[in-house]
Amino acid sequence: MPATSLFTVLGDVPAQHGGAVATWRAAPRLDVIADLGARRVDREIDPAIALRARLRLDDLGTSSLTAELRRDGAGTDTWTGARGAARIALPCSLAVTTELELVIADHDRGLGRVWPWGLAALAWDRGGWQAAIAVEGSASPEDRRRVDVLGQLGRRWGTP
């Protein structure tokens, strides 16, 4: 920020975040991860917690399921979220994926409190070629309801 800005006189309150991540392989194909922390902003301390589990449906994890619960935010901007996602590999290099998320804000600022988001996609990846088509639906502070159709066709050369 320029030193000539009026906002320089307000100071700068940084956010501090501390915590620990614990990973537990509950079963050969099931990982449970707990991210437990706290965030301090402007003398207020709030929890920043994420609990997630990932289940691989095969040894290589090409098909997987995941679920996640979150509690995050600070002050009056705290929120609770849940997310689930799945990727199922199909024959012929196809895969179907779906992802759902629900965010519930603690405080209504006149823009709604419950914001769901979801995506369902069909992807194909073979020999450097990549294609995907997806339908995405959501409700957000910006749009009460919104549906997008996404398409992608790509080609890769070499390795990163």
Added chain:
Amino acid sequence: MTRTAIALTCLLLAACAGVLGLSRGGPQPFPHRAHATAGVACTRCHAGLDASPGALHIPDDAACATCHPKPHDARPCLSCHAAAGALAELAEARDHLVFDHQQHTAPTRGDCMRCHTGIAEGDDHLRPPMATCFRCHAHDAARDARRCEACHRGLMETQLLPESHLAHDGDWMREHGARAASSGDLCQTCHREAFCADCHGKTVPALPATRRFADPFAASVHRAGFTARHALEARAQPGACATCHAPARCVACHTSRGITGDGRRSPHPPGWVGPAAADNEHGRQARRDPAACASCHDGAGQALCVGCHKVGGVGGTPHPPGWSSKLPLAALPCRLCHPVGRAP
């Protein structure tokens, strides 16, 4: 009640045992441990291990038949008695790892388990981790100098993920930028610059969440329904947005979507600004993230603030407790509120 719960849990686990990987169907890891405890020497199956370098030394069906003369199936033994992908991984390691069993036979006196310690626990993960190499080979200097090619061939092509010496775990998505800025040469031991450009394009950033929308497991900063919660996240982590985005980004996006700037819709919630006794959330948020306010209200927009936050104004002082400044009052931004030459 408790017994019912336990019984149901056991039933559920039994039903899901296959999915959880507790009971495995399909190809199984080769029972190395059972053979070792039965006293079968490793080189009896892996013949030529101590003589000819370069080969994979995978036993064929004939080698198995010397002890198991009546196979129970017509298919090749390793089609079932080898973990999925194990042979491919072995071939990959042979191509990209500078290693020769022959040279290690004499120093270890033929004791394979001196390195393959995983066999004590089971049949998975028999390939020794890099730490095992370091027990005898002092490669610390080479590692610190990023000279990995002494042992790893074509590291950039292998897509090898570091397991022990440089794990990309924790909050890596947020940390990787700072790490790359401080020790970019370390990144370059495995990644080419094009790898960075994959997400951080020179002209248009293409985040994994956008570019790989069909892969819900791709790590990305702005995953899933970020649009809905970006205001919450921005306020909970003051300054975090500015690590990647110029403040103009907020203005441009909000303006183009009619959220601010043209008077059609204010970005501020109810209770944002009011008389001194009202909520006046704007002061609290401004202290938390002044840069966010400045992204819209800086420049000529500052007059909006000064209208209330001036000497004798209803807004009172905007200075935080303990504020002091070495700037002369005639300098900006002091003179916006303070009459030049006179201390308030």
